Amino acid sequence: MPFTYEYPRAALTVDCVVFGFDGEGLKLLLIERGLEPFKGRWALPGGFVRVDEELEHAARRELHEETGISEVVLEQFQAFGGINRDPRERVVSVAYFALTRLDDHRPQASTDARQAVWFNANELPKLAFDHQAIIQQALTHLRSRVRVEPIGFHLLPPKFTLTQLQGLYESVLGREVDIRNFRKRVLAMELVVALKKEFQRGRQRPAQLYRFDPKRYEQLKKSGFQFEL
Amino acid sequence: MPFTYEYPRAALTVDCVVFGFDGEGLKLLLIERGLEPFKGRWALPGGFVRVDEELEHAARRELHEETGISEVVLEQFQAFGGINRDPRERVVSVAYFALTRLDDHRPQASTDARQAVWFNANELPKLAFDHQAIIQQALTHLRSRVRVEPIGFHLLPPKFTLTQLQGLYESVLGREVDIRNFRKRVLAMELVVALKKEFQRGRQRPAQLYRFDPKRYEQLKKSGFQFEL
DNA sequence: CCAAAAGTGTTTAAAATACACCCATGG
DNA sequence: CCATGGGTGTATTTTAAACACTTTTGG
Structure with missing residues (x-):
């Protein structure tokens, strides 16, 4: 068969689980959604991957656009592809975790109205989509990675x-x-x-x-x- | 903005790195490509994810279609999204590794002309796409997983x-x-x-x-x- | 009886753990 | 001078590592 794959396609996104540490405890950066679905809910920074864009680049770009953070350590840890994770249509998301020096990224008035806020990792609000599960996995990965690679220093x-x-x-x-x-x-x-x-x-x-x-x-x-x- | 994401989309595939063990050494199951690109080259079993299909289901389905293997232990380990990994167009692949009992899956004449063959994990032929890199990552993951979870038994x-x-x-x-x-x-x-x-x-x-x-x-x-x- | 792989314990070294007190500073 | 967190060593237990010979079978 020639290469004619003309079926409907899933959309592709990236999501970033942004970790920070302030001496008190582990923190997570979330943004408040300004639009439906899940308008008003907290969610992970992330968004669509452009068709000619590397996955990690997309993660970096979205993170910068939505939170102002740049020059951050990113590590891909899992793809999430549950059929109904997005109520609108099929969206597969490649998830990254980011390790940041929290003090360099104190909550600023975000560029695009939506606010980014640090939460305690064990006191999270109700989250949009399957972001709760994504965070759970990110924590598991972080916990095992931090013991065998010196990545904790980035926090x-x-x-x-x-x-x-x-x-x-x-x-x-x-x-x-x-x-x-x-x-x-x-x-x-x-x-x-x-x-x-x-x-x-x-x-x-x-x-x-x-x-x-x-x-x-x-x-x-x-x-x-x-x-x- | 309303949800009108009408940009070109990447295609989404799954690839399976199928491990086996025969008492001699670690083995990998590859199939010979019957079509361009990389016609005649060896490649990982895998293929397109349907728009209403779970990722793991797609991996299982493709594995079954291309090699006859079913009822296998699958573990997702990484998404590969390099821009030019497929010469035709943008294809993002979610990679799984599979652990099989090799003796249950001796090379049969495959259903669809293409043959599936076991190779020694450290004597691989030249591979299609970025499958060499995918296998490399799979090995790294397997090596670390096998030490902290009793998954080796599945081989x-x-x-x-x-x-x-x-x-x-x-x-x-x-x-x-x-x-x-x-x-x-x-x-x-x-x-x-x-x-x-x-x-x-x-x-x-x-x-x-x-x-x-x-x-x-x-x-x-x-x-x-x-x-x- | 020989070749081939199965099976078995002990000693030693290294690493992990438990544990409690003195130190330097700011207020 | 006192409250606060910083800083230090040793003894004990646990775990890992090194190491070689006897057993059972099929041919």
Whole structure:
């Protein structure tokens, strides 16, 4: 048969599960829908993929258009294709999760009227479409990825304390972590370097600041090292 | 704006990376393309998703149509959407891996002229489209999944010896495994039960046959057990 | 009786865990 | 001077790794 595929086609979208961390807990960025269906409901940033556009590019573009966020770490984790996930017609969505430094993306008045708001990952409002399920999967993926790749650092500011890093892991994994064992492991990996004479001050003892060393990670990876936390 | 999305749309397909194991090594099922583009090249089983069809259903259907295989374990692992992955037009493919008992699916004369053939996973021919890359990703996923979920059993016959199981893990992970430590771990998990008085005979000492116990696995999972090999 | 694969335990090393007190600062 | 979170070491348990010989069968 010649290539004449003239059947109706599903629409193709991308959705982004945007994670952030503020020292308190894991956060998720949602936008309020301005249109039907699900007008007024909260939803994931996302939208249609252009026919000549890479999937990841579409995710980046939609994220930028709807929330102002750019230069973000994106990872595709699953396609969602349930027949009735969109009440209008068949829409298949490729889902990405994004890891952002929350402080760089405090809620701004969004360009196009719709507002973007950070929610606690475990206190989400009622969501549009199957976005609840997408988020659930994203969390599962994040939890397993964060233990075998040093991606958690993308949720922290470039300079961070070990306490912040620990808090991040506790939030993502949903359980407490022993402070001494955690520090032992992190420092033993030598993926993180102490910044000389740089401290974070509060109303208590100043905390040593560290930064993640991506070059060091590349080195280690080449010599068979496997990140694990 | 009303919902009038009248732009050209990408076509949507599914592709299946079908794994098998024959005691020798990991195998992959490919079909020879009968049509352009890539006529005569080997390719993954797969095809178009109907507009009212679940993704997984499409994967199952295509697999059945092209290879005769049914009742198989399928797991979606990634969507591939590179702009020029299909020379004809934009095609986004949702990729699944399938785990089959190879002996149940020995090469038959396929229903529709095209033949399906098992290849050694590390001696693949030149492939159509970006199927090489899809397989690469499938292997990576399989390798990490097989260590944290008891899915490897789907590649073995219902009754198997521990040596077969070990060989499977060695093939998938690509490294040797210590026989005594492996057996110790497997038996300690109690996911596998010895079949009374059932042995596999060869020209040497008969080997105890075991079967995987899925109910036991469900039990254990509920009580917080985490499979790991 | 020989070849071939099945089966079996112990010792050692490494890694994970549990655990409690002193430190430096801001207010 | 006190409240707050930062920072540190050791002993114990658990887990992983290394390692070689005996058994059973078919031919």
